[in-house]
Amino acid sequence: MSEDSEARVNTYGFRRDVQLAGGCRFRSGALVLAGVIGVVLLTIDPPRHIVSAAPQADKLKESKFIAEGEKLFAPSCGNAYCHGTSGVGGGAPRLRGKGLEAAYLFKTISNGIPGTAMLSFKSELSEEQIWKLVAFVMSDVKSTSDAKPEASVAGKPSPSTKASAETAASSSITGSAQAGKALFFDSTQSRSCHHCHSLQGEGTSIGPDLSKVESRSPRVLFLSIILPHDIKDPRYATVRLTLRSGDRIVGIKKEEDAESIRVYDTTELPAVLRTIQKTDVVKVESANESVMPKDYASIYTMKQFLDLVTFLKSSESPVTLKDLLE
Amino acid sequence: MIDSRQSQLKRVSLVAIALVVTLAACDQARAQDVNSELTGERLVNARKEPQNWATYFGAYDAWRYSSLDQIRADNVKNLVSVWAFQTGKVEGGLNATPLVVDGIMYLIASENRVFALNAETGERLWTYNYKFPRDLITPYGKFNRGLAVGYGLVFFGTMDNHVVALNASTGKEVWNVEVEDVKKCGCNINGAPFIVKDKVIVGGTGGDSAHRGYISAFNAKTGRLAWRFYTIPGPGEPGHETWPETEIWKYGGGSTWLTGSYDPAQNLIFWGIGNPSSDFNNSVRPGLNLYTDCIVAIDADTGKLKWYYQEIPHDAWDFDSAYEPVLMDITRNGKTEKLLVHPNKSGFVWVLDRVTGKFVNAWPYVDTITWVKSIDKDGALIGRNEPEVGKQSLICPNWGGGRSWNHSSYSPRTGLLYNDGIEWCANVTVIPQEAREGRPFVGGNVDIKPPPDGNIRAHLDAFDPVTGQKKWSVPFKYPILSSLLVTGGDVLFTGDVEGHFLAFDAKTGKQLWSFNTGSGHRGGPITYSVRGRQYVAVPSGLGSIFVSGMPATWPEAANFQTGSAVFVFALPERK
Incomplete structure (x- = not known):
């Protein structure tokens, strides 16, 4: 990499390029300007705008760095369904010995490749770890050993799913955001929230998005789960279709055109997006009540409501039973 | 120009007729049974309609057999090409088995592109492109x-894990349901659904991810979920004790990525359940790990388990039991047995009593097996050779299987099960891995190796389905990745990875005919008839996870061109 000489080196021996989200990169003559912008960006929202802290080319060739990359590569990338042992190809393409470039590799490992099975790893690995993978992939195929077994990692479930009620403080009854998240996204429960609601981009947007309900009081959130309530936003009004066949559909209308009406049928969850020809419809009724199931009070325990509300509030301090009742 | 306008007119009129009277047929090609809707009941009797190939395996028994006999071993050499259809996008190849119902062919290609074609002419009736x-x-x-x-x-099923129903006359979407968020579960659907009674039954991928598998049944007309059978029992359910007291059961695999079979007499659906995960590191899941690597028999109305048989307890080799459960009634010693014959990735075929779920036999369909020494008369695995942390183990066959997922076929005329095999091994390295919901959870790597007795090689064989006695064998350089088809004319059809569509004498294995379609075969050939003429259709188009892995073993395979087309053949018309 020819730009190495002008790279600034941080304490880790990584070169810090400043890159805008749009992809403009400032180097060389623009270094001063870049520095200024970098400071500004750092002040505003550092993690989103500084894309990479690229290590020096020498670092990518360091055998220890490569070996660490090899260790990371083996379980995540090297399995037979993916890039194969040592990255020479499996169910996914061969990576090593193809002359792939560092920046491309870093970007691809970080973000994945939409339209393919290549996952994004930025939530799982640190930037330094991704650079280690880059170093390994770029390394000479013959210079690394066959993948060696590594026995140190215990095969236990990830922390995000180890949610349990025991994390609550013993002095008062409180909720756990982790447990609430698990309930919200529990795909084994037909009444689970995510079948109809999204939150921070995850889940299904049939009903209202819940990303912004955190401003509401715990009590209001709790009551809106257990009690039937009216819908203020007409987009989520209940629609009842009676068909010529005699069938009835209850749900939320998504859209309609001259010929058909598209309704999320919420009779059973997950909801079914049904396209009904207007010629098949006898009657359309709508009401401002919610299609939300009305039996949550008999599905969840008090502790589980605390968990859910704590998760929805996404606050630092857990919601207590007192909060729900007041 | 005139042709294209005519076909446009025809399409418009089709839509109009469909809207007014909901009848699809407007030409003689589709004249058969137009007044009779294809129902669950009609599918039970699919064998009485040999003109159709109405379900993924041809009929509920999963034979991949048709009684049509116009094309026979003695005239197959006269086959001529009748039409071809290009799907227009080659990425991903063409893995599908087309269906033909009453003169119309339905085809799905990569990226969930669906086509309805006139099965006599190849004329496109409608196209549906899934928006993902x-x-x-x-x-x-x-x-x-x-x-x-x-x-x-x-x-x-879709690549983003929805199930979709289209109007068969117009190709317009009727219902669409998200089975589970693909971003959370790391799973999707690429196997074929099938209809039982009023429900559509669907499996899913996810067996090499941290995921808990299931089979879902949706009401065919409304898309409403009717039942779901989880392949890993939850707390309090029988079988949950075969998993450790950690949360690993939530991530233990057991995917249902292929298609099951159905026995109407018992109202039971049979399904092969995939491997437990992490695939190679079984130390995270001490126990039998039910119902992974099982054949399960479930009630078609309720989704409740009737019986199960676990072929490979506590799998450490990624040998899913996901392949086709073939149902056959075989008379031996004057007694007719209701059997389920099940080729497994591990190189064995299991034979079970499909009424009781009891073990009958297990026989090898490949020569090179080192993962176990033998299987005893009660079905117990003797001398397991499990890969271990810190040690490299030569395992034969390797994770790719003694055979890939492409299906076997069974002829009631010859009484033989036709199946392909691959002689190959791999050095397996176990790498403990942390389970993260929906992320890959394989727990090991493999390094493909030849078998101890020579080169990597493949073969196509005919067996007695119960005893495993081999009747004939044809050697191949590369694995057969096309499903097999056997007919009432005693012709066995399949295709090779270089593009040759091949016909063999089902009785002797003698090659009778070949046609180069220009791209390798990874889908399922079928046969059907329209107005008394028998056709054979074969998807051509190399592409799949297995195919992506081939160059590591056969470097030249990197240059095997992909494609995505259906070729249709028939005997010359008598003038």
Whole structure:
């Protein structure tokens, strides 16, 4: 990499390029300007705008760095369904010995490749770890050993799913955001929230998005789960279709055109997006009540409501039973 | 120009007729049974309609056999090409088995593109392009193996894990349900659904991810979920004790990525359940790990388990039991037995009593097996050779299987099971891995190796389905990746990875005919007839996870061109 000489080196021996989200990169003559912008960006929202802290080319060739990359590569990338042992190809393409470039590799490992099975790893690995993978992939195929077994990692479930009620403080009854998240996204429960609601981009947007309900009081959130309530936003009004066949559909209308009406049928969850020809419809009724199931009070325990509300509030301090009742 | 205008007119008139009277047929090609909707009941009697190939395996018994006998071993050499259809996008190849119902062919190609074609001429009647999110990561690829047809609808699973029903006359969407968020579960659907009674039954991928598998049944007309059978029992359910007291059961695999079979007499659906995960590191899941690597028999109305048989307890080799459960009634010693014959990735075929679920036999369909020394008369695995942490183990066959998923076929005329085999091994390294929901959870690497007795090689064989006695064998350089088809004319059809569509004498294994379609075969050939003429249709188009892995073993395979087309053959018309 020819730009190495002008790279600034941080304490880790990584070169810090400043890159805008749009992809403009400032180097060389623009270094001063870049520095200024970098400071500004750092002040505003550092993690989103500084894309990479690229290590020096020498670092990518360091055998220890490569070996660490090899260790990371083996379980995540090297399995037979993916890039194969040592990255020479499996169910996914061969990576090593193809002359792939560092920046491309870093970007691809970080973000994945939409339209393919290549996952994004930025939530799982640190930037330094991704650079280690880059170093390994770029390394000479013959210079690394066959993948060696590594026995140190215990095969236990990830922390995000180890949610349990025991994390609550013993002095008062409180909720756990982790447990609430698990309930919200529990795909084994037909009444689970995510079948109809999204939150921070995850889940299904049939009903209202819940990303912004955190401003509401715990009590209001709790009551809106257990009690039937009216819908203020007409987009989520209940629609009842009676068909010529005699069938009835209850749900939320998504859209309609001259010929058909598209309704999320919420009779059973997950909801079914049904396209009904207007010629098949006898009657359309709508009401401002919610299609939300009305039996949550008999599905969840008090502790589980605390968990859910704590998760929805996404606050630092857990919601207590007192909060729900007041 | 005139042709294209005519076909446009025809399409417009088709839509109009469909809207007014909901009848699809407007030409003689589709004249058979137009007044009779394809129902669950009609599918039970699919064998009485040999002109159709109405379900993924041809009929509920999963034989991949048709009684049509116009094309026979003694005239197959006269086959001529009748038409071809290009799907227009080659990425992902063409893995599907087309269906033909009453003169119309339904085809699904990669990226969930669905087509209805006139089965006599190849004329396109409608196209449906599934709209999927552009930022979609497709965990198990863009491939699709097939669809289901019934009740005037066409059903398929999607690469972002929805199940969709289209109007079979117009190709317009009728219902669409998200089975589970693909971003959370790391799973999707590329196997073919099938219809049982009023329900559409669907499996899913996810067996090499931290995921808990299931089979879902949706009401065919409404898309409403009717039942779901989890392949890993939850707390309090029988079988949960075969998993450790950690949360690993939530991530233990057991995917249902292929298609099951159905016995109407017992109202039971049979399904092969995939491997437990992490695939190679079984130390995270001490116990039998039910119902992974099992054949399960479930009630078609309720989804409740009737019986199960676990072929490979506590799998350490990624030997899913996901392949086709073939149902046959065989008379031996004056007694007719209701059997389920089940080729497994591990190189064995299991034979079970499909009424009781009891073990009958297990026999090897490949020569090179080192993962176990033998299987005793009660079905117990003797001398397991499990890969261990800190040690490299030579395992034969390797994770790719003694055979890939492409299906066997069974002829009631010859009484033989036709199946392909691969002689190959791998050095397996176990790498403990942490389970993260929906992320890959394989727990090991493999390094493909030849078998101890020579080169990597493949073969196509005919067996007695119960005893495993080999009747004939044809050697191949590369694995056969096309499903097999056997007919009432005693012709066995399949295709090779270089593009040759091949016909063999089902009795002797003698090659009778070959046609180069220009791209390798990874889908399922079928046969059907329209107005008394028998056709053979074969998807051509190399592509799949297995195919992506081939160059590591056969470097020249990197240059085997892909494609995506259906070729149709028949005997010359008598003038």
